[in-house]
Amino acid sequence: MKRLIINADDFGFTRDVNAGIVHAHREGVLTSATLMANGNAFEDAVQLARETPTLDIGCHLVLIEGKSLVTGKSFPEMPGEVLLALARGKLDIDAELRAQI
Known part of the structure; x- marks a missing residue:
């Protein structure tokens, strides 16, 4: 049986998004x-997810x-700025993604 997933x-x-x-x-x-x-409403989302066990949850990775979550500093707002931060050693993607997961 095929199943359509709407995420x-x-x-x-x-x-409000939650x-x-x-x-x-x-x-x-x-x-x-x-x-x-x-996200600014992460804890709220976690509580709602616990109250809604039929809602499947995945991980939205943010860079x-x-x-x-590692440094507490704001991420760059443009993809090109992310590449510059990486090149300058100011963004540890591995550590950040591990923290988010």
Whole structure:
């Protein structure tokens, strides 16, 4: 049997986004969401996920915009700036992605 997966992005971004995702899931519109560990409403999303066990959760890895979980500093806002930060040794992608997972 084939199954269509409808995924919502940015779970954990804001409380309003979180509420919309859970509402859409409860209405049968979507089946999963990807959780941003560095989102402003991460803890709220985690609580909602616990209360909504039928919502499948994946990991939304973030390297542009928002704050680093490793350094607490803001990420670059443009992809080119990320490459410059990497070249200058100011961004440890491995450590950051491990922290987000």
